[in-house]
Amino acid sequence: MRKRILISDIAKSLGISVTTVSFILNGKAKEKRISEGLTKRVLDYVKKVGYKPNQLAQSLRTGQSKILGLIVEDISNPFFSNVAKDIEKIAYDNGYHIIYCSMDNDATKAKELIQLFYDRQVDGYIITPPEGLEDTLSNLNKNNVPLVLFDRYIPTLETHYVVLDNFKGAFEATSHLLANPQNKKVGYVSLYSNQTQMRDRLEGYMKAIDDHQQQAYIKKIKIDEEEGEAIEQLHAFMHDNRLDAVLFATNYLAIDGLKAVKQYGMNLPHMVAFDDHTLFKLHEPAISVVTQDTSAIANELIHTLLNEIKGKNKELQKIVIPCELQVRGSSVISQETLEQTS
């Protein structure tokens, strides 16, 4: 932590001008036809004394902060924190830093965060948009702020985005449950939400149900529903309808479902959840899931954003990542066994 050394110190020590040093440091040595000897001498000296440019001054001057803003629904959800981790790593490797925040599906908070990031002059945004953010995002878009949406998108907005193949995921999960002749009544638990990922998952479920000519049982929970209330509603839903199997639209809904089963001493219905969680692997029986390849998502997100910043995106990137159904005990063990276990 030696005291900070300035570009002018370097110039002085080497008996040359700051301009020259700056050019060399910014890789414009040959463009400016600075001799290789000098270039090397400067670079060596810089390394020797461990000079690091003052990023603040650099940013103020160039208008580039080299900071990317990541706004996710909830950083403590393992799905989002895993994506964040990967994004962070790739960003670092490209000389960028990430500032991340949770917006808890609250449009007001999201707007504040975007404003905050804007004030901090972040160079680009990755956002999982809550409902009600259309105008703000549209504004960013109009101002040519680099922006990539993720997990869900705004249909009316022409932005880059990276999402899951939610329809297919829900369709396959539901079909899988229906394939078991034991399962007559297959329900679906989702959120009161018009977000695209929720709509697509619902459609996937409906398609599978329709293909099998079964009745649909759909329960929606309020996004900010209190836990106890949600558990109660889920219990009522599963119990009153005597459901054989349930597909849960998110990992935390599934967790609430498990809590309901436990609290009310119910038999565990066959089930599949969206997005994996440590808990699901250890649960007895283990919970089947539709998983997302988080590192693939992170990769697409960050590269799309960086390309946008560099102006290299020829066209709008609408990226759909395939997802995978991982069948575990919760959707295959026979109903009798289940009844004994729970």
Next chain:
Amino acid sequence: MRKRILISDIAKSLGISVTTVSFILNGKAKEKRISEGLTKRVLDYVKKVGYKPNQLAQSLRTGQSKILGLIVEDISNPFFSNVAKDIEKIAYDNGYHIIYCSMDNDATKAKELIQLFYDRQVDGYIITPPEGLEDTLSNLNKNNVPLVLFDRYIPTLETHYVVLDNFKGAFEATSHLLANPQNKKVGYVSLYSNQTQMRDRLEGYMKAIDDHQQQAYIKKIKIDEEEGEAIEQLHAFMHDNRLDAVLFATNYLAIDGLKAVKQYGMNLPHMVAFDDHTLFKLHEPAISVVTQDTSAIANELIHTLLNEIKGKNKELQKIVIPCELQVRGSSVISQETLEQTS
């Protein structure tokens, strides 16, 4: 996202000088004896046009970035992410922002991150130090960089820190297990680590064991041990010693232990884990834990750091947060019942 408006624009529009505006904006109105009328007029105008100072320029000028660096062991561990969330909130309320990173208990990575934060001129650090970081931290300390350690501390270093009462937590948990006459053999699973929190927990375990004049069974796992290997070792430890009960030093060790039990179809021993986890509440039986009050920790951390930044800490803050034993099924259900269940 209207185009950025400058302090000079305000001065011009109002027909006054930038100094006056700057003084008013920085709350020095009365100190500089600026008339209340003008003050109000400026403030109102600022609000009306939505002026926000350019933080970059502000930082460059004042040398204060209003950014705090938070380096934790692993942001995807719910314990750390919960603390981070609370810290973030309090920091925001005080006009600070948080940049957080995981260092995965890797001293090299931690050093890089500290350097990175230093280059970014963060105003202060909150760090869970891995082993081997003594010198770097000592350097920060010598340079009067505001710094608070957390979760563990470096005994040879005179820094502020906020830690748990680990000794007491481990002692009580072990005593609780030993209080059950069924439990003759109570083991302890920890890490190869000399970090203070690990040492204190071990001592707490030993004290309880000694008080009961029992034999100690201690298994340490390598910090970066591969999961499969760790599970195997835990199985061997519990099985070969025919342990009645086990105390786990961290939540992820306990999770590995549960995986071992499941994989090898063992009977679940009585158990207690450090640091709660969603999984523990839903597990059958629910897992007893020694919990930390994350929001109390976050509070102490951020306030100590902010006071340090403002030079308000008269003396070294060595804060020890009490912890609480939450008894759940895993440490009370009779051994017979457990054998049936698992």
Next chain:
DNA sequence: CTGAAAGCGCTAACAT
């Protein structure tokens, strides 16, 4: 090839 100098937007010492 290299140097002088003008700013990026803001704060605060100095002047009035």
Next chain:
DNA sequence: ATGTTAGCGCTTTCAG
């Protein structure tokens, strides 16, 4: 009480 102005450290135009 309020205005003038010199930087914070860097990049980059313009002149050599």
